Amino acid sequence: MFLLFPSILFAQDKDTVAMRYSRIITKEDLKGYLTIVSDDAMEGRETGKDGQKKCADFIQSMFRSFGIPPYRDNTYYQEFPLDIVKPTHAEVSINKINFIANKDFYNYPGQSEQQINSTSVLFLGYGIDDDKYSDYKGIDVKGKVVMILSGEPFRKDSTSFVSGKKDRTKWSYYKTKPDKAKEKGVSALLIVVDNVEKDVADNKHRLESESMKLEGNTIEMPVIYISKEMANAILKKKKIDSLKEKILASGKPLNLVAKTKIEIGIKSKIEKVNSENVLGYIEGGDLKNELIIVTAHYDHLGKSGDVVFNGADDDGSGTVGVMELAQAFAKAKKDGHGPRRSILFMTVAGEEKGLLGSSYYVQHPEFPIKNTVCDLNIDMIGRQDEKHKDNANYIYVIGDDKLSSQLHTISESANKLYENLELDYTYNDVNDKNRFYYRSDHYNFAKNGIPIIFYFNGVHEDYHKATDKVEKINFDKMEKITRLVFYTAWELANRNERIVIDSDKK
Ligand SMILES: [Zn+2]
Secondary structure (H helix, E strand, O other): OOOHHHHHHHHHHHHHOHHHHHOOOOHHHHHHHHHHHOOHHHHHHEOOOHHHHHHHHHHHHHHHHOOOOOOEOOEOEEEEEEEEEEOOOOEEEEOOEEOOEOOOEEOOOOOOOEEEEEOOEEEOOOOOOOOOOOOOOOOOOOOOEEEEEOOOOEOOOOOEOOOOOOOOOOHHHHHHHHHHHHHOOOOEEEEEOOOHHHHHHHOHHHHHOOEEEEOOOOOOOOEEEEOHHHHHHHHOOOOHHHHHHHHHHHOOOOOEEEOOOEEEEEOOEEEEEEEEEEEEEEOOOOEEEEEEEEEEEOOEOOEEOOEEOOOHHHHHHHHHHHHHHHHHHHHHHHOOOOOOEEEEEEEEOOOOOOOHHHHHHHHOOOOOHHHEEEEEEEOOOOOOOHHHOOOOOEEEEEOOOOOOHHHHHHHHHHHHHHHOOEEEOHHHOOOOOOOHHHOOOHHHHHHOOOOEEEEEOOOOOOOOOOOOOHHHOOHHHHHHHHHHHHHHHHHHHHOOOOOOOOOOOO
16 A cells, blocks of 8 residues: 555646646547648648648637637747749750750759859769779869769679679668769769660659759759760760770779860749748746647648548648647646646648648748757557557657657657557658658757657558548547546646766667
């Protein structure tokens, strides 16, 4: 009896406070809000468009109805300026001969306006970094026009030069070539591909899409995908195929300088637009200078003709989860149980365009970054993936141990005490090829040294399709996950000590 007594008290204590307010979060409310957020009237909530603004207005009106006052100057909005970059073809000439876009070469939109003129092109075989397949070591690539072969070199026995294995799926390698080149200060990167016209057909949508960025970002290195004929024009007497054969036969890297006059012109057509993050700020008590942030993105893909991408799961589910959490904490505060630390419930825009709203926030934080304890980010919590098709009682937890082991412990114990979900850490593995850790808004906080948790149900057959609709949402599941976030936030906001940053597993 004596031993049991304190734990009973503890349980009763929870029952009267945290548990009571967790019950404000209900599947009925979640369904009601999500039915509005994912309605056709919201037109797919594309950043900068009317539907997104309509949804912002709905969220702010709900924050107001929960009794949350505007966070400053009578507003719930943090507005941010964006550039819509229209697709334009690059202009490329070699020794004064103009080449033709989408036949001889192609480039993706989003590159900033610039003119690059050079009298030489540096050929670096397959590589741009100091891996064993490239011997550019000691060669200064800074400010130079660099040409490389696409893909990965394979030996005659079809083992890879890079991995030494018969493995043709080293996808991360393909992605990193332009990144590496940018990092090294290359002025323009030419990538020789096997078939320009096929690539253009395969990537038609991306090539013709507008892209969006925060206003006034820095100049991006152009990346131009060129045909073998164009490569031969650059090399003059040499032929790209024979250089390729030489590399593959010898198993050794190769580099050379082609004395060729090349001119690359990128023109950009930009349209200005504004978007807004919607902020529901609940001021804390004795520790109010410290801040917990809870985020979800309310923007989605918009519409294509008459087809609306409703984005019920992505990320209508997280959006209404944040709204319910705000309501629960607002009610607790009204009743005299407000959080000790302040909490910012922030639905952001621009996620689908490249995490732009959260990126803007961390560049222009409304509350000091150094006082920001953590970010709990919810992106898709209403569905099940293939792996869990027979078990709704799960959620992927990503990133919780990357900067703070305490955050992981708090998340685990909140789950054990209250919700008993299966916390699946599959995607927390740094080697996971999906790289989800880098793919939602929490990452902008993590980059700034703020511990995060990312709650995610995994992708499913309706992911990024017009069929991501409210009828397919499991609201029992959503209620449980939202309550798990509630208990985790409750502990983070009310514990004596701010969680410490004690690890670096990025
Ligand atoms: Zn999303």
